[in-house]
Amino acid sequence: MNMKSVTRSRPGRLITAFVLAVTVTTPVAVASQASAATTLTVAQALAAQDGRTATVTGYVIGQPTASTTVITSNYTADTAIAIADTAAETSTTRMLYLQVTTAYRADFGLLTNPTLRGRQVTATGTLTAYFSHGGLKTPTAMSLGGGTSPSPTPTAPSTSGPYDSTYYATAVGKTGTALRSSLHAIIRTQTKLSYDQVWEALKDTDQDPANANNVILLYTGRSQSKTLNGGGVDDWNREHVWAKSHGDFGTTTGPGTDVHHLRPEDVSVNSLRGNKDFDAGGSAVAEAPGCYTDADSFEPRNAVKGDVARMIMYMAVRYEGEDGWPDLEMNDSVTNGTAPYLGRLSVLLSWNRLDPPDAFEQRRNQRIYERWQGNRNPFVDHPEWAAAIWG
Template sequence: MKKIFGLVFALMVLLSGNAVQAAGTISVGEALGTGNGTDVKVEGYIVGVPVNIDTVEQSDFTSNYALALADDQNETQIDDMIFVKLDSEYRGEFGLQNNPELMGMKVYVDGTRDDYFSHEGIEYVTSLSEASSDGEDDSPPCESHYYKEAEGLTGDALKQSLHEIIDDHTELSYSNVWEALRHTDQDPNNPENVKLLYSGMSYSKEDNGGNVDDWNREHVWAKSHGDFGTSMGPGTDLHHLRPTDVTVNSARSNLDFDNGGSAFSEAPGTYYDEDSWEPRDAVKGDVARMIFYMAVRYEGDQGELDLEVADAVGTSGPYIGKLSVLKDWHAMDPVDEREQYRNDVIFEDYQGNRNPFIDHPEYVELIW
């Protein structure tokens, strides 16, 4: 069933033009012959850092601001290279001054053909990711490099390392969350709709708001568990914001997560009582991984909240529970194609950071 879902979802995304890795990848040579102003997806090898129209550093790099790509991993002729301007969100991960080991790596670049240093180039980059050498690696974009600093760590050291990896990212305004959710939670069977988290129902993308039959923005880590409201940061972080129908969102309120309670008729498979909420089985793992993400992303530095997962219900302050149950849910409902797609879209198109527990489910046991 998951394979069928994945095929249907991939086809729908390609047709809608929203694929993270769209069809139509071209070579550097083809990109060099493409006119300015054209949106392109280019595959090529990183061969240096352009610093002016006729100079490309191929060692002793002095800048993170641009890359030179070529079809040949060992290219030295500047005329056979295309220059890629790196905006701030890509410099830390792909700039060669900080990451000289990326020299020679094959990458995909989505952007607009536009001259850079008066040389054929790509600007306004919307996606930059590592390409597999054999075309068969379906791991998340540049995952091996993204989590490099966390390799071999456990416990608090792993948690802190992951925090540093995902900490700095683009923050959305709360009003911009509406449009983002129309993309991240698009119904794979109907591109005009979004799929709601708790009920599983499909609603028109445009039926959002505060009326009874609308969908709205659910904070899976409830806002009152830290009193962060809808301010930029935890209040607008897409990794825990999901579409839900208004009445279901209201019923969940700020309850912790646990098993048991009475059935909630408007969301089949959901149970609740005075201090806890149990979502349907199909999204139990999704909920757990969103909670784990929040506990790692918000660690109390730079004036932010320190969010923590407690092994209890009825929590208050910047805590939410129940840890042992969330770990069980994480194990019983593993990551699927839809959840991975959502992680990729948030990374590529909105925030520039990932949920580590989707990419590496084993991190949960290594930390908690």
Template sequence: MRRFFKLSIVAFLVSFSTLSFDSSQTSAATLPVSQAIDRQNNTIQSVEGYIVGKPTSANTVITGNYPDDYSLAIADSRAETNTANMLYIQIPSQFRTQFGLKSNPELLGEKITVTGNLTAYYSHPGLKNTTEMIKQSEEEEPEGPDEENNAPGSYYDSATGKTGEALKTALHNIIDDHTEISYSAVWEALKATDEDPNNTNNVILLYTGRSQSKSTNGGNPDEWNREHVWAKSHGDFGTSMGPGTDLHHLRPTDVSVNGSRGNKDFDNGGSPQGEAPDTYTDNDSWEPRDEVKGDVARMIFYMDVRYEGDSGELDLEVNDRVSNGSAPYHGKLSTLIEWHNLDPVDDLERQRNDIIYNDYQHNRNPFIDHPEWVEEIWN
């Protein structure tokens, strides 16, 4: 009897040790939805995203007339409509009264943090065995611009009083390590960042200025696609997450106009492009219409400061030449400074900066918030 008791104690201790120290199944980091979709390995994770509807099948999410409170779908953008970019959440009974969409339809578009096992649900990337659900409003929001006058608060404190390389380094450290999204997710993000304020069903195309239906994105003539303002061949980063999907330099453009621009540097002169009004081009440069010259310049300046070669990333640099080819450089600096001064920051640029900061990447373009810093760095 005594021997049996000792064996039981040993077995209990072995079991307890196994349960207590198997830390490989959990992680303290909060994931964006895009990473949770890619990490369907049954580990326990916390995921943050916007409620975008209720799943009813692997490929269907509804946004009204909810039949029950048993599940919801979240995404990195509240405007997401592609189920491939959504994570399906199983809602256990203890959370249904507070988080089920049948009981709380007003939650659509709200940001939440959910903890549970990353595993398939409805035969779709999901999170099950949910142990915690928290509304974003119950947590501390990231500190950013003052909502009344759009002026940054403490976001830029570490850059205050600096000039030249010291300012550039401080700004890099502020805007570095943003949330990255997939290239497929860029489609839906641009529908939010570049929405026509006079027609919410449309986006405004960068080079033509045309207002066009959000649903006409693709690769055919007169559709719109994703333009890399810092040409993706300048550094050869393609469409990989990071510079290839950074919304601060991605804009919707007419397919054929995008093809005409190709990977040309920016400079004055050339012949009329033909399809895009007030746009000129030659064999090595592109001059957009006056209304977006400053937008283009500030996007190029952002890319220079954001990608400085640390953490295994590319070191992108703006220079005062054209024909940069596949080198990680973009020009022409003197022309871009001229355009920055010619076309000041407008409300659409500010709004776009806010949407990227609040809903997607959680970093800002400092040259939209502080146009004077262009001269402080590139004088």
């Protein structure tokens, strides 16, 4: 009946109905486009917690776990992120908590994607409380970057690494003692492991990229089963690259368990290296091709010379005589004995230049930061900082 009635309507009535339809619907479409085109800053989104749908852009700070707590490492889930108008923000009162629903967790969850920290994110969703804090829930769109940034992207020098706008913000641009002091203040904030936990950490940090069941031994370069660890012949154990007798810190929590300088190594090669300083030359080490040793020094294979140097540099900056631990320093000697010194500085600086960080070392640094200690080795991120401090 309705179709017949419409068919019998006069042309004029049909035209009038069409015009009315256009008149009614056109403003709605325009309003929708205008809403979508408006991107709020985090500050604006925090001031508009009224259930409206909005698009917000900000920089990822970390994972919110409570109304006033945002963690920036050792993430526990992919379900939420906190964003702010600047990448260096530290106050949760200026952060917006974003719910990350199932559809977006693979790309925007921090447990799965820890390198998102400091990146710019744009999200569309409902502005409403989340974790009893200003938030955006039930996102319908999430993307990296996009739109007009609420504040300029932090600018770093050409030698900058991925964490300069956040982790290294107070160190960038400095040299000498000022740089060293800033780096110490940054990296001394860490989770401290027990000596037993080091076993599990090394199975993760030194995993063979080609075989997830194995670790790569530092000096020999051998890929060996993670389960063949201990004190037996041809087992791997925990090598202190900064020999623990240099400062007499042993295996106590702190320098004795810091995974940034602990590496898997063949038991006998570890024993052969002992507490020797590092230098070039000596007799070839049969079980570790490319390594050499003499009475007072040890030379690692070429592929890890820079790794060794940067681990020693980390220890010298991280441990400055606080908390009852020794003040570790590099020097140009190879007769340091039990003093809190390790050499040879000039050779280590050379190794740092000749063997820059590779993918394995960079992954290791990232793994320690994400999963174990929450701090980084700055000389892996910025090998040029070695010369800036030690000349």
